[in-house]
Structure formats: structure tokens, C-alpha cells
Amino acid sequence: MTDCPRFEGEGMKYIDGEMSAVERAEFERHCAGCASCRRELDSFTRLDALAGRVKMVDPTDAFWERYWRSVYRRVERKTAWVLMLAGALMIAVYALRQLFESFHRVTFETIAVLLFAAGFVLLLVSLIRERCHQYKNDPYKDVKR
């Protein structure tokens, strides 16, 4: 347990080298007389030394060469989806209009259009619901971007 209130702020700054020489000397003086801070400082310093021995492995050059191309492809694909979606929406509107004009006859086309429209609406609702869920979990939604 950390008992001394000074450790939370100053202990971290001390370990991370974020203190001026004056501040360091002052905190060291405090530690000399504060067993709690001494104990915590020792424990956190060891933790930091341990964590500091670990590094992330840098992926290969080939990985990075593929990286940008892959981002580019994803952008391209997204554009393609948007275009297709816009086209599909227009076809759906057109087909529905045709459908209402000949609604007295149930034909193969009627069924196909209705199935397509139902699937499309379901997909849209599902996507919107996912977006709303993501937005709710956005910790920065109240922050100006």
C-alpha cells in the first residue's frame, strides 16, 4: 500500500526523470525521512527496470513495404463499396417503383425485389446499430476533434 500522499505524483516524476535537480534533491530529502516513500520508490524502480528490459520486436522491412500498399488497397476497396452501395440503392428505388406500378400480379421479379429490399434494409439497420454502439463507447465523443 502507498501511505504517503507525496508518492503518487512525485514518485512517478522521480522515476521517470521528469524532475529538476532541485525537485530531485527535495524529494530525496523527503524519502530519507519517509519509510513509505522509500519502500514504494524501491518497488516501483524495480518494476520500471523490469518493464524497461522489454521491447517490441520491429517487423521486417517487407512488412513495412506491404503496409502502405495495404492501406491504399483498403481505401480503394472502401470507395468501391460506397459506389456499389449507391448503385444498389438506386436500383432498389427504381425496382420498388416498378413494383408498385404492377402490384396486382405476383411475379418472379416482385419476389426478387422484395427479398433484395428486405435484406438491404436489414443490413442497413444492423450497420447503423453497430455505429451507434461504437459511438456510445467513444470516450472522446464529447471532445472536439
Next chain:
Amino acid sequence: MRRPSPEDEIPKDVLAAWVGGSEPAFALIVKATMRRAYAVALGFLGNAEDARDVSQEAYVAAHAARKRFDAERPFFPWFYRILRNRCLNALESRARRPEVSLDVVAERNDPGCGPERSHERRETAALVWKALFAIAPEHREIVVLRTFQELSYREIARTLDIPEGTVMSRLFYARQALRGALEGLPEFDDLKEETP
């Protein structure tokens, strides 16, 4: 991984060109920041495949939202929020159990010790990495920024858009959590003795 500094930012005219739709500018931005983005995502997600996929998706999302970016401001803090949200969402969809891969970390080279210790050193890296993924993502995030990316408090404050005082207290609680997680691992006791 190289220490990435938020200070070495992308020139304003490149950013402005990107907002205007320039694809070469977008390429420049991605290439200048992809290592940092990948490292951030890796810190959240724990394995290379997810880190690559989610960081790339974040670039796509940033590109789609570029009109909302103010080219007078630095790119990375703005992008970081998109990336962070994507990572947190990915974690959530994985039901909060990140698939942690141990081959994405290693121990920093220590010329002072011979090859006979190399196995044991890999174990230390794995141990710390495992403990990191036992703590909350928000705690892990700040430890990764400070310890792995070696950012200063000022740089962390800028990246996360929080005051430096908050960086300090978040670090304190995060390290406390990490210490708790490490102490919970049986291998930690042997390590405690040899750590200077």
C-alpha cells in the same frame, strides 16, 4: 522499435495537400507514422496481425474523415484518437480477452550477459508482456507510451490530450496495477531477486 517522437511532425503543406485529397501526401503521412501507429495498436491488442489490421483500418477511417482535420494542428494526436477507438472496439468485440502473442516482444540487448541467459531473458519479456495484458487497456496504454515508446510526460499529455498532472497519476495507478499483475504470476518471485 525506434523511439517515435510526436515532435517530429509532418510538414503543414503535406497535411493541407492530404486534406485536399492528395494521395501522395496520404502516402507520406502513413509512411511517416505507421511504425508508431502499429506500436500503439500492438500495445492495445497484443498480436501483430490485429495490430496491423486495426491500425490500417484506422488510416482508412482517418482518410475518410480528413475534411474534419485541421491542417494547422499536428497529425498524430488527432489520428491517435481514431486509432485508440478502433483498438478499444476491437478488444470489446473480442470480449475483452486479447489474444496475446509472445513473439512480438524481446528483451533489449544487454551486452553484459552471455548467450546462456538468453532463454531466461526471453522469459522475462514474455512475463512482463503477459502481465500487461492482465491489466485494463487504459492502464496498459499509458505504460506502453511511457515505457515502450519512451515518451516524455509532455509528449504523452499531447498525445492523449490530457494535463501532465493526469499523466502522472494515470501512470501511478497503471504501474500499481502492473505490479499487482506481476506479483500474481508465479515466475515473478524468482525474478525479483535478480533484478537490480
